[in-house]
Amino acid sequence: MDFQSLHEYVNNFYYGEYGSDEDFVQGLYENGIPFNLPNFVVIDWEATSRYIMYDYFESNGHYFKS
Numbered sequence: 001m002d003f004q005s006l007h008e009y010v011n012n013f014y015y016g017e018y019g020s021d022e023d024f025v026q027g028l029y030e031n032g033i034p035f036n037l038p039n040f041v042v043i044d045w046e047a048t049s050r051y052i053m054y055d056y057f058e059s060n061g062h063y064f065k066s
Helices: 003-013 021-032 045-055
Strands: 014-017 056-059 062-065
Touching: 003 014, 003 062, 014 021, 021 045, 021 056, 045 056
Parallel strands: none
Antiparallel strands: 014 062, 056 062
16 A cells, blocks of 8 residues: 555544543534533433444544445
C-alpha cells in the first residue's frame, strides 16, 4: 500500500481520539444526528456503545470504522 492509499484509508475510516467507547458513540451520534433530540430524551451510552462497537474498533484511544 503506497502512502497516498494509506492516507485515503485513514481519512475514510478514522473517527478521532476518545477517552472511552461511550464518549466515542455519544460524539458519533451528537455529530451525526440531523435533528436535535429533546432534552428529556436520555440515552444509555454504555448500552448503546456495546451494539455500535460491532462496526468500529479502538486502538490506544483512536477509533476506526471496521
